Amino acid sequence: MAHDPRPGQWRTATLSSDLVADYKPFVMVDGEGVRCSLYVSGCPFACAGCFNEAAWSFRYGRPFDDELEERIVTDLGHEAVQGLSLLGGEPFLSTRVCLRVVRRLRTAHGRAKDVWCWTGYTFEELLAEVGAGQQDKLELLTELDVLVDGRFELAARDLSLAFRGSRNQRVLDVPRSLAAGSAVPWRAG
Numbered sequence: 001m002a003h004d005p006r007p008g009q010w011r012t013a014t015l016s017s018d019l020v021a022d023y024k025p026f027v028m029v030d031g032e033g034v035r036c037s038l039y040v041s042g043c044p045f046a047c048a049g050c051f052n053e054a055a056w057s058f059r060y061g062r063p064f065d066d067e068l069e070e071r072i073v074t075d076l077g078h079e080a081v082q083g084l085s086l087l088g089g090e091p092f093l094s095t096r097v098c099l100r101v102v103r104r105l106r107t108a109h110g111r112a113k114d115v116w117c118w119t120g121y122t123f124e125e126l127l128a129e130v131g132a133g134q135q136d137k138l139e140l141l142t143e144l145d146v147l148v149d150g151r152f153e154l155a156a157r158d159l160s161l162a163f164r165g166s167r168n169q170r171v172l173d174v175p176r177s178l179a180a181g182s183a184v185p186w187r188a189g
């Protein structure tokens, strides 16, 4: 069974060592179009059947350093690339790394390139985290375009779904969801 944190229980400041499990440029499976995908390390949700169990440990992988940051920024500048994808591990528990990359992208490209993020938190849980004083989670949310939210549930697994692995997970339009204060589905195009 996946772990269910209380609001404010899990924090980047106390859990993350700013390690990344992987970086894959020019992929076509982590969202819409050609993307650069960063997989951060550490995820305490521990969903049964997780696609990336190796990255549960916050000590897995390698440090996120200036060299990798510059490589990602360069790759994102390629005209064929639609945007950045943040996966895990749990991006909302690696907010230092994610915010570094996303802010470089926004400085260089504004909203011309998009940012997708996969999280084990639901959108409602993230709002509760923000309500519990986790400002970094709000800062990351406000930089996102699309959020695929919720734990992976083995009993609800459906291989026919686009961008998500189980039926409980949702693909959300983040700016519209934040404006509404509730989850708004993302629509392509």
Ligand code: SF4
Pocket: 043, 044, 045, 046, 047, 049, 050, 051, 052, 053, 088, 089, 090, 119, 120, 121, 150, 151, 152
């Ligand atoms: S939230 Fe995602 S990365 Fe974390 S254990 Fe669940 S499926 Fe794996």
